[in-house]
Amino acid sequence: MSIRSLLFVPGARPERFDKAMAAGADLVCVDLEDAVPPDQKASARAATLAWLAAQPAGAPVGLRINGLGTIEGLRDLVALAESHARPVLLMLPKASHAEEIRIVRAVLGDQTPPLWPIVESAGALKAAWEIAAAPGVKGVLFGGADYSADLGVTMDWEPLFLARSTLAAACANAGVELLDVPHIDVKDEAGLEAGTRRVKALGFSGRACIHPSQVATVNLVFSPTAAEIAQAERVLEAFAAAGGAAALLDGKLIEAPVIRSAQRVLARAPFA
Numbered sequence: 001m002s003i004r005s006l007l008f009v010p011g012a013r014p015e016r017f018d019k020a021m022a023a024g025a026d027l028v029c030v031d032l033e034d035a036v037p038p039d040q041k042a043s044a045r046a047a048t049l050a051w052l053a054a055q056p057a058g059a060p061v062g063l064r065i066n067g068l069g070t071i072e073g074l075r076d077l078v079a080l081a082e083s084h085a086r087p088v089l090l091m092l093p094k095a096s097h098a099e100e101i102r103i104v105r106a107v108l109g110d111q112t113p114p115l116w117p118i119v120e121s122a123g124a125l126k127a128a129w130e131i132a133a134a135p136g137v138k139g140v141l142f143g144g145a146d147y148s149a150d151l152g153v154t155m156d157w158e159p160l161f162l163a164r165s166t167l168a169a170a171c172a173n174a175g176v177e178l179l180d181v182p183h184i185d186v187k188d189e190a191g192l193e194a195g196t197r198r199v200k201a202l203g204f205s206g207r208a209c210i211h212p213s214q215v216a217t218v219n220l221v222f223s224p225t226a227a228e229i230a231q232a233e234r235v236l237e238a239f240a241a242a243g244g245a246a247a248l249l250d251g252k253l254i255e256a257p258v259i260r261s262a263q264r265v266l267a268r269a270p271f272a
Contacts, residue, residue: 002268003027003139004206004222005215006062006179010035011044017051021061023212024219029062032076033093041072045079052085062116063087067094068103081108091116091141096124098134105136114138116179120146125163132167132174141208142167144181155184157198168203177205186211196221224265232262232269 007025009016011032020028030052036044048063055061063085065076073093080090090108092100095117105112115136119128120143132140144160153159164180171178180199183192196207196218207218224232238249239259246255 002205003177003179004268005218006141006206006208007212007215008035008064008182008208008210011048012036012040014047014051020212021059023215025060025209025212025215026206026219027060027062027088029064029089029091029208030087031064032072033064033066038072041066041075045076049079049083049085052087053083055086057086058088061087062089062091062113064091064093064118068092068100069094069096077104077107081111086111087113089114089116089138091118093118093120093143094124094146095119095131096121097127098130101131101134101136112136116141118143119163119167120144121150122147125166128167128170129173132170132176137174137176139177139179139205140167140171141179142181142204145184155181157195164199164202164204172203178203180204180207182208182210183214184210186213189213189217193217193221222268224268228265229269232265235259235262236266 003026005025006027006029007020007023008029008031009020011030012035017030030048032044032048052061052063066073068074090113092104092115101115101117104115116139117131117137118141119125119131124131142164144155147163148155148159151159167178183195185191192214199207200221206222209215209218235249235254235258238247239254246253248254
């Protein structure tokens, strides 16, 4: 599953679930954690799992439970295991070590969906390579808001650059996807696009959204253009014509790293 955009919807607002599905995001993720007040956790859990169970198999809907270090997170995990809900991915907030991944897989067994831990603390960043490479993990979300609070810094580019770079390397090493923290100012369209282009250049594969209005911009940035697709096709054709050896195209050397980049572009060609 390749995800450009992931739209969060509060688990306490079931009337928004179907609307979120129509927003154009590659995947909708119902949030039982930060978006749900403490006194609504139980009702949100029940409504969310019932709605998920009613979705057709393979529907692009994920679930973010509460952290496994909380009683609500444990309740979420047990309730999911005992339900008929089958989200296409499960987000694990406040992930701090790979052992949490093993626990989730042990509880859910064969019904374990692709796991997406959220790295959102200094301690978790230290363990990012092990978390990203843990069995069952298919992607990571950078929890930039909590990370900045943990460090006592702003969410500007410079304070978060090290974390983003570390996660990009860890996820590339593990061969998993990486989504950026949502742009928290939903009215700042220019900032959303500029920031999204910067994280794409850094190696992120997509970005989370907190409002439907952000989806189109994120999809645009992470979709290859017609020119990029055409150039990628030319690169692969030139490489094939050279019998798989290094070649020149427009005076530039084409070898393995360039081929890999071209293949990544074409892998996202259906989004264009």
